[in-house]
Amino acid sequence: MTESLLLVAGGLVLLALGGELLVRGAVGMATRLGISPLLAGLTIVGFGTSMPELATSVQAALSGSPGIAIGNVVGSNIANILLILGISALIVPISVNPAAFKRDSLALGGTALLATGAVMVGVIGFAYGLLLVTALVAYLWWAYKSESAAHDAEALRHEHEAEDRPVPADTAPVVLGGMIIAGLAAAIFGAGWLVDGAKVLASAAGVSESVIGLTVVAIGTSLPELIACVVAVIRKHGDVALGNVVGSNIYNLCGILGLTAMIHPIEVPAEIARFDIWVMLGVTALLIVQLRSGWRLSRAEGALLAAIYAGYTAFLVLR
Template identity: 50%
Template sequence: MTYLQLVAGLALLLVCGDLFVRGAVGVAERLKISPLVIGLTLVGFGTSLPELVASLEAARLGSPGIAVGNVVGSNIANILLILGIAALITPIAVAPGTFRLNGPVLVGASLLSVLLFSLGEIGRWAGFVFVVLLLGYTLTAYWSERRGLKDEAISRLAEEVEALPPRHGSWALYLGLTVGGLLGIVVGANLLIDGAVSLARSLGISETIIGLTIVAVGTSLPELATSVIAAFKRHGDVALGNVVGSNIFNLLGILGVTALYRPIAVPDEILDFDCWVMLAATALVIVFALTRAKIERWEGAALLGGYGAYLAVLLLAPLRGFLGLP
């Protein structure tokens, strides 16, 4: 039953996350909202919605290891796993100015999160600050892009956004997709978190490890699908922007909203090890992106290798204990 809950929850998150984005974008287009605004808000928010609902559900159930581990593990997986796969498919060109705003914001949000982790708890005041910072970042990104984007960049963004919803449909269809997708995400998150807690207890391992692995990767499936499709279309810059934007939203939005809902205790395991892996992965992708304005295939392989090493370290001790080895 536990494994069935996990599989059903992951499937619902992947399918319903896509339905929510399609429906929300369709509604936004009929409200005459520009593709630029849609791309900066609805698409990025929609692909991160599974992480948000899963962390809120984990906080409601009193499982801080899953709530925090989901965010930290998702950021690690987004960079090392998802970006690594995308770079292996096609080298990722870094557009000039891509990191002018996003890079410093990602680094700043990561450092601020680790600083708050060291306090042992992310309180409501910290959640409020994170949400305000996210709103400020979104508004700054919107106005800077409005002033600085060239016509061809706007055309590319419009093309990516217009590819998401069905070509023809009524208001009822898009509203149905939006509401149905949101409800499916909530149900999927409930199944995933319940299954994750049951699995951790049955295997005798910490909920934090489950949050950092199964839950984190599962809720990152929409980002994986988006980035892989973009890479196959030779739009590697879209894959990079998707990962960077998602990581910023995970830290400022998901941690912020979850802490506003309920203060989150930070497990010692995350403070001792995983948050530093997140910082190292963030630094590594920025170095790769800025050195030659491109993330090459060998660098993608290095990112994937790093994720394999991280999982090996994370799972080695629990696996030895489960097998009864010294």
């Protein structure tokens, strides 16, 4: 048990370090190549911050642990909405930009439905994975075109996401390339440790790999989003916290699940298809209704989200 916990902890540290190195190196390289901060924020930062989830799900699928591979994605989305936004709103109520969220709520709801359809198929293969990735590319193109044309608050938020990861302007391309390679290596090794530790932990605790994927692995790979969102709301940047969660969920469902399925087919565990995917769909719908009803997430609503997550986690452990 102790060894598995050390593997999980070490894996999470390497994943967080690898993701940060990858993002900083890639953003620095993008700046040297003249790529706009808006495009860098939408694509490079979004992809880089999702690297822990991607590396973990791919490693799990390749090692024959579909419960961890899919549980990581579904559990991360549930935790992002219920736990991370719930805690963030408890600290400071979150105001919503109606114009930006009308677009993103369509994308969030659409990708949740698309992922639910993928899970209900039973085996997510290359074709459905390609469909999910194509949907992500279409969303990114839609977001980039609309934000570059209007250059509104949402565009500024994505620009700030790239600018918040500065690299000295005189950093040599070879150093930036080294940061990217080191980040990828750390993420790959970290994911391997995390998956190996999660398997042993599931066996020792007497629960399924799906439960470990939905809880320990999902929360662990979502820790960077939790820290970023808490810092954002403390700085009175609630729109940044909400944008982090919405963007992360879209990347998880289309990018992470899609790319993983394209690399290796995923056989969906019956327990996730029977219950957890519907929880994810339900809390996604709940969030959209909450935000569109008053364009604000209050402390009371944040407490409700956090309480639902506590009940959901307790149910997983006891079922």
